[in-house]
Amino acid sequence: MKKLLPALLAAGLAFAPAAFAQDGKGPNENSASEQAAAGQDPAAEEAEEGHAETPHYPLKEPEELDWSFAGPFGHWDLAQLQRGLKVYKEVCSACHGMKLVAFRNLEALGYSEEQVKAFAAEYTVQDGPNGDGEMFDRPGIPSDYFPSPFPNPQAAAAANNGAAPPDFSLLAKARAAERGFPTFLFDLLTQYQQGGPDYIHALITGYGQEPSPAVEKSIQPGTYYNPYFMSAPALAMPPPISDGQVEYADGAPQTVDQYSRDVAAFMMWAAEPHLVERKATGFVTMIFLIVFAGLLYVVKGRVWAGTPH
């Protein structure tokens, strides 16, 4: 055990430069095919021939974006969250539910009680059973949760080529990708917690690229190539949104890039509505602990001042 730890550390350090080199890659470079073309990497060359070791997904790392809620002094950009809600409602909610978020939670996005009531009423919610034992449909009220588009995961999968669209409630946190050594150490210092939104943005904007021939062979029929997808070279979700599809009233650009930023920020809010408060509380707590440690040190000196040693 005593020997294992230094050995692991040494191995980590040996691999660190390679990990750094990967991090430095731009979002539009396909490292595997490029290296193979240049003939630098024997493993990648083998991959080209189609009998190589298991490839690592995602094929490309997400780009790190600036989010208003990043860092210890982050805040929600309410206009952005409202736009994200609009994108979710008009596009993504056709396939993705959000069953842990209630309409009344939307007041946190700056809507009044009346607005939330009107918003909820646009949805049809199943209620019941009534006196006859029948389930019935009625307009939504603020205490209802976002209804799911499919009655059960099996129906969702059947309608989407065998892969059920995951619920959005916690997705932004569930997809906060593993970043590996040594990046996760720096993440502790920089308080990087935006892996989920970065991933979602990369995924939504990552369609339409050309797979390398080796990768192309492993793409299943009925799936769409996306080098940012975490679990495979392609996923069952078709490119969900295109430029100009959702109308913004506040003049923000109506592009896929902007839509995916907004919906990713909105999903982060849905997954952790108290993110900003948590960070603010954490910051005050750290300041308190530092001041308190100083006070304790002074007090200790005073208490033991008269004791000879």
Ligand code: HEC
């Ligand atoms: C036509 C239905 C459909 C629409 C519309 C749709 N999705 Fe999906 N989505 C899917 C399916 C199906 C999957 C599961 C894909 C898989 O696992 O292969 C999925 C998966 C995802 C995932 C998870 C990927 C992962 O790592 O597992 C995210 C994130 C996502 N969708 C975001 C969005 C966003 C954002 C929108 C709206 C802009 C949207 N989707 C609209 C069908 C849809």
